[in-house]
Amino acid sequence: MNPQESLDFFATQLSRSSKGLEVAHASRNLQLAALNTRQMFKGHLMCGLIKWRQGESPVRHFEDAVRVVSESSELLRSWDTSFEPIENLPSSRAALLASLLGSPFESGSPEKADLAADVHLDYLLAEAREAAGSQQARAIVARLLEGKRTSLAGETYQTYFEVLSAQPGSEALTTLVGKAEALFTKRGRDAFFSGGDQTEGGGPDNALVVDYRLGVALKKMGYRGPSIHAWAW
Known part of the structure; x- marks a missing residue:
């Protein structure tokens, strides 16, 4: 499909x-609410990424993506105090978008040992904990690098x-930005990313979206270069 x-x-x-x-x-169905929250987040994120790739502002869609996760987190916890948004909602990715927007976002504690590698690393990236979290980040990245299917993800993080x-x-x-851009392009031919979420830029979606995680890192560095992955809003 075209954009x-x-x-x-x-x-x-x-x-x-x-x-x-x-x-x-209406039915207070927690699992159905979580499922549709995840789908709404993905839709808003994908629309925002496509807009970004076309040089248009993704802000409205990103704001909606963060809002739906934030509102659902609060509501679903009020239904069931044992509900963990970090485990059941895309809270870590919402935290990344909030970082781009410069908006507050209560993401909870990412210190659970059983969190997926990308979730843990996304929290570290969103919080720019390169100093306090560097040892933890290196350990998680090392595990990704060891896996044949996840090696590109490891090198990217x-x-x-x-x-x-x-x-x-x-x-x-500047050299690192070029490296990150090349790694993103590789996702178009990588089986791990091609089989993943469309927002990650695997397969044909590589030409439709941008690397918003790189955008987060570049914004934190005050980067003003020509990269399509640089935040301009």
Whole structure:
């Protein structure tokens, strides 16, 4: 699909998920509410990423993505105090978007040992804990690098943290940006990313979206270069 066709597709998905969320709220169906929250987040994120790739502002969609996770986190915890948003909702990715927007977001504690590697690393990236979390980040990245299917993901996260540790405005930072861009392009031919969420840029979606995690790292570094992955809003 071309960008407009993809936007139309996800707009339809958002409408369906919104209605599904209304049904879940009316029946206080926690699992259905969590499912539709995840789908709404994905729809808003995908639309925002497509807009970003086209040079248009993704802000409205990103704000909606953060809002739906934040509101659902509060509501579903009020239904069941044992509900863990960090485990059941895309809270870590919402934290990344909130970082781009410069908005507050209560993401909870990411210190659970059983969190998925990408969730843990996304929290570290969102909080820019390259100093306090570097040892933890290195350990998680090392596990990703060891896996044949996850090696590209490991190298990519490693590069994000190298970006955060680089000197702002330095040649080293420019080189790292080029490396990160090349790694993102590789997702188009990588089985792990091609089989994952469309927002990750695997397969044909590589030409539709941008690397918003790189955008987070570059914003934290005050980067003002020409990268399509740099935040401009």
